[in-house]
Amino acid sequence: MTQVNPPPRLLMGPGPVTADPRVLRAMSAQLVGQFDPWMTDTMNETMALYRQVFRTANRQTFLVDGTSRAGIEAALVSLLEPGDRVLVPVFGRFGHLLTEIAERCRAEVHTIEVPWGAVFDPEAIEDAVRRVRPKLVAVVQGDTSTTMCQPLADLGEICRRHDALLYCDATASLGGNEFEMDAWGLDVATAGLQKCLGGPSGSAPISISDRAVGVIDARKHVEAGLRVDDDVDRGERIASNYLDLAQLMDYWGPRRLNHHTEATTMLYGARECARLLVEEGVDAAVARHAGHGRAMLEGVRGLGLEVFGDVAHKMHNVVAVEIPAALGASGGDKVRAALLDDFGIEIGTSFGPLHGRVWRIGTMGHNARRDAVLLTLAALEQVLRGHGVPVTAGGGVGAAREVYAS
Amino acid sequence: MTQVNPPPRLLMGPGPVTADPRVLRAMSAQLVGQFDPWMTDTMNETMALYRQVFRTANRQTFLVDGTSRAGIEAALVSLLEPGDRVLVPVFGRFGHLLTEIAERCRAEVHTIEVPWGAVFDPEAIEDAVRRVRPKLVAVVQGDTSTTMCQPLADLGEICRRHDALLYCDATASLGGNEFEMDAWGLDVATAGLQKCLGGPSGSAPISISDRAVGVIDARKHVEAGLRVDDDVDRGERIASNYLDLAQLMDYWGPRRLNHHTEATTMLYGARECARLLVEEGVDAAVARHAGHGRAMLEGVRGLGLEVFGDVAHKMHNVVAVEIPAALGASGGDKVRAALLDDFGIEIGTSFGPLHGRVWRIGTMGHNARRDAVLLTLAALEQVLRGHGVPVTAGGGVGAAREVYAS
Numbered sequence: 001m002t003q004v005n006p007p008p009r010l011l012m013g014p015g016p017v018t019a020d021p022r023v024l025r026a027m028s029a030q031l032v033g034q035f036d037p038w039m040t041d042t043m044n045e046t047m048a049l050y051r052q053v054f055r056t057a058n059r060q061t062f063l064v065d066g067t068s069r070a071g072i073e074a075a076l077v078s079l080l081e082p083g084d085r086v087l088v089p090v091f092g093r094f095g096h097l098l099t100e101i102a103e104r105c106r107a108e109v110h111t112i113e114v115p116w117g118a119v120f121d122p123e124a125i126e127d128a129v130r131r132v133r134p135k136l137v138a139v140v141q142g143d144t145s146t147t148m149c150q151p152l153a154d155l156g157e158i159c160r161r162h163d164a165l166l167y168c169d170a171t172a173s174l175g176g177n178e179f180e181m182d183a184w185g186l187d188v189a190t191a192g193l194q195k196c197l198g199g200p201s202g203s204a205p206i207s208i209s210d211r212a213v214g215v216i217d218a219r220k221h222v223e224a225g226l227r228v229d230d231d232v233d234r235g236e237r238i239a240s241n242y243l244d245l246a247q248l249m250d251y252w253g254p255r256r257l258n259h260h261t262e263a264t265t266m267l268y269g270a271r272e273c274a275r276l277l278v279e280e281g282v283d284a285a286v287a288r289h290a291g292h293g294r295a296m297l298e299g300v301r302g303l304g305l306e307v308f309g310d311v312a313h314k315m316h317n318v319v320a321v322e323i324p325a326a327l328g329a330s331g332g333d334k335v336r337a338a339l340l341d342d343f344g345i346e347i348g349t350s351f352g353p354l355h356g357r358v359w360r361i362g363t364m365g366h367n368a369r370r371d372a373v374l375l376t377l378a379a380l381e382q383v384l385r386g387h388g389v390p391v392t393a394g395g396g397v398g399a400a401r402e403v404y405a406s
Numbered sequence: 407m408t409q410v411n412p413p414p415r416l417l418m419g420p421g422p423v424t425a426d427p428r429v430l431r432a433m434s435a436q437l438v439g440q441f442d443p444w445m446t447d448t449m450n451e452t453m454a455l456y457r458q459v460f461r462t463a464n465r466q467t468f469l470v471d472g473t474s475r476a477g478i479e480a481a482l483v484s485l486l487e488p489g490d491r492v493l494v495p496v497f498g499r500f501g502h503l504l505t506e507i508a509e510r511c512r513a514e515v516h517t518i519e520v521p522w523g524a525v526f527d528p529e530a531i532e533d534a535v536r537r538v539r540p541k542l543v544a545v546v547q548g549d550t551s552t553t554m555c556q557p558l559a560d561l562g563e564i565c566r567r568h569d570a571l572l573y574c575d576a577t578a579s580l581g582g583n584e585f586e587m588d589a590w591g592l593d594v595a596t597a598g599l600q601k602c603l604g605g606p607s608g609s610a611p612i613s614i615s616d617r618a619v620g621v622i623d624a625r626k627h628v629e630a631g632l633r634v635d636d637d638v639d640r641g642e643r644i645a646s647n648y649l650d651l652a653q654l655m656d657y658w659g660p661r662r663l664n665h666h667t668e669a670t671t672m673l674y675g676a677r678e679c680a681r682l683l684v685e686e687g688v689d690a691a692v693a694r695h696a697g698h699g700r701a702m703l704e705g706v707r708g709l710g711l712e713v714f715g716d717v718a719h720k721m722h723n724v725v726a727v728e729i730p731a732a733l734g735a736s737g738g739d740k741v742r743a744a745l746l747d748d749f750g751i752e753i754g755t756s757f758g759p760l761h762g763r764v765w766r767i768g769t770m771g772h773n774a775r776r777d778a779v780l781l782t783l784a785a786l787e788q789v790l791r792g793h794g795v796p797v798t799a800g801g802g803v804g805a806a807r808e809v810y811a812s
Contacts, residue, residue, distance in 0.1 A: 202669030
């Protein structure tokens with residue numbers, strides 16, 4: 001068996017996407033001991049960089065060593081005690097995931113739903129908050145299953161008015177869509193590297209407001225063997241050790257209390273993702289995603305395809321494209337397979353009610369680029385024609401070019 | 407801020423250790439989509455490689471996407487239901503960690519202890535099993551906090567005799583010490599990459615016997631949105647979603663049921679760690695660790711230093727060295743700092759009862775090498791002399807050379 005040798009792929013699905021080569025290069029750097037002064041400096045730099053990415057002054061801004069899902073679970077298991085009421089506005093698969101994780105925390109979970117392809121009015125959320133009186137409102141910003149981006153600007157104030165905490169899963173949206181941790185009054189937000197941040201999955205940036213820090217620290221139980229005299233057990237112990245944010249804050253903080261062994265290579269990758277984003281400028285990166293997302297949207301329309309959902313509330317970085325009826329039941333998968341086999345381009349399938357109904361095409365991170373957009377549209381045109389779908393010759397690339405020209 | 411640029415370090419502590427450069431190179435490979443046929447083939451190859459590393463035919467042998475601690479928690483939270491009795495033989499800090507995690511699973515935790523620096527007789531464990539009648543015995547193989555390696559060969563039979571499952575945390579030992587998953591009758595074992603496997607922390611190999619698979623699958627609850635008609639909820643739901651082994655088995659298995667987004671770069675690294683080990687031969691790698699461990703042991707003795715603990719039961723890959731009394735209270739840390747600052751060599755401090763009493767020096771993974779051993783001994787001699795400790799000139803390197811010559 002030889003060293004891993006992946007085939008060349010242009011990943012234009014809903015994520016993971018092709019990593020920025022600079023991130024992979026940073027990740028090939030050699031390891032350093034986990035309490036080496038250089039290492040703790042690097043951890044502090046990474047915290048400072050992610051404060052800029054999340055747009056926050058939160059001291060507690062760091063990484064959870066796992067995929068974005070580990071970040072979500074760390075937030076929920078550390079905030080929610082058994083029996084706590086949580087409200088989850090569900091507008092796609094990842095809202096269901098929040099529900100599922102909150103249930104495993106033994107919380108009392110309440111949901112409200114809109115049809116897939118729509119988002120919530122803030123008033124609908126406030127009505128539910130008034131009715132449920134939750135300790136926590138947990139909401140996804142961008143749900144890739146529907147491509148929708150839930151407006152969050154009013155939710156922090158609503159939650160404060162009703163004395164609820166506000167958690168946001170920003171995995172799919174952060175870095176490619178407007179996100180304002182502090183200005184919007186979010187208490188906890190988590191993300192991943194594999195979407196607009198242009199890195200590999202495996203590290204989950206998190207930011208925690210002082211208010212949420214208070215709630216979490218009120219449940220701090222320091223591990224046997226690390227305890228000193230001042231460490232008294234407080235509150236209901238957090239059900240996970242690995243994802244215990246009270247311990248993780250002591251590990252990333254000045255106390256440097258031993259917890260897990262840092263996933264140093266992922267730390268290097270997460271730091272580089274944030275460094276590149278900050279170097280570009282977060283606003284500039286969001287504008288880049290908006291531009292290339294618009295080009296892809298108009299491009300698929302220019303091919304004669306229909307777009308799913310409330311486009312005014314679409315994330316910049318992904319579009320759901322209706323699979324033409326002419327393709328028949330398994331035609332959607334055949335088109336995806338042909339794109340992958342003949343052109344090395346991956347686009348996404350879909351979950352749940354959209355399965356077999358839409359493809360999801362992403363333009364994010366390193367792949368929010370003109371050549372990636374135009375190559376994808378050119379290849380899609382060829383594959384659709386080859387499968388008997390009537391398409392406008394040059395219509396996709398032409399429409400995208402018009403967006404770029406304007 | 408520039409790209410990460412770590413200082414050159416030779417990591418000779420209890421882990422993490424310097425990564426094999428081939429592992430870092432494998433990790434710089436570009437990403438591929440998570441259900442790409444090449445990717446699922448690579449996942450299957452990785453499973454096959456880890457079966458050789460763990461010495462098992464267990465079909466369920468795969469990776470948990472987190473550090474070694476995530477692997478431990480995945481095993482315990484998936485096996486233990488609230489109220490289940492678990493027996494933990496504790497002979498160091500990582501036994502306490504198993505206790506701590508099992509408590510958070512709301513299990514009824516029973517411990518037996520031996521003093522730090524010793525291991526258990528199998529009879530003592532069987533007596534406790536007979537008394538406690540646990541569902542699970544959870545034991546560390548190699549506890550770096552004391553350097554001890556618990557003999558496991560008899561424990562599987564003991565557990566079967568009393569109808570208990572046997573879990574082993576092999577993080578610090580696997581690949582550098584004899585380990586026989588099937589021959590010893592272990593039910594679940596977990597590890598990490600950052601010790602004898604020569605990679606970075608962040609991926610936790612796991613292997614699960616058919617017997618344990620039965621216990622875990624009896625608690626399977628498929629996620630809402632992924633469920634099909636045959637999926638009925640069974641048993642007490644596993645308290646974690648991220649670390650739910652029932653779901654992870656469906657994700658790594660032929661069903662390929664979506665769970666987290668694979669940490670592809672860590673997968674590449676984990677695959678390369680195992681590939682290199684299998685290429686060398688697992689027995690040859692264990693012999694290499696035994697040889698360089700012996701050279702380091704005799705080397706520190708040759709410098710006139712004392713070694714802590716029951717050396718007959720020491721892991722091959724780490725030695726605990728008594729800090730000479732002449733150095734005074736903070737002298738141990740000063741020596742470590744001088745080794746790091748002047749020679750770029752890291753050795754380890756200690757926890758709990760051994761804090762301030764011993765250094766821990768590792769020879770593992772890529773650093774189980776002659777030059778790494780001799781450089782460390784040469785530098786340690788200089789630093790000790792500089793701090794006023796009487797040492798035999800050339801005694802460390804000389805004693806190690808004699809081991810290599812024999």
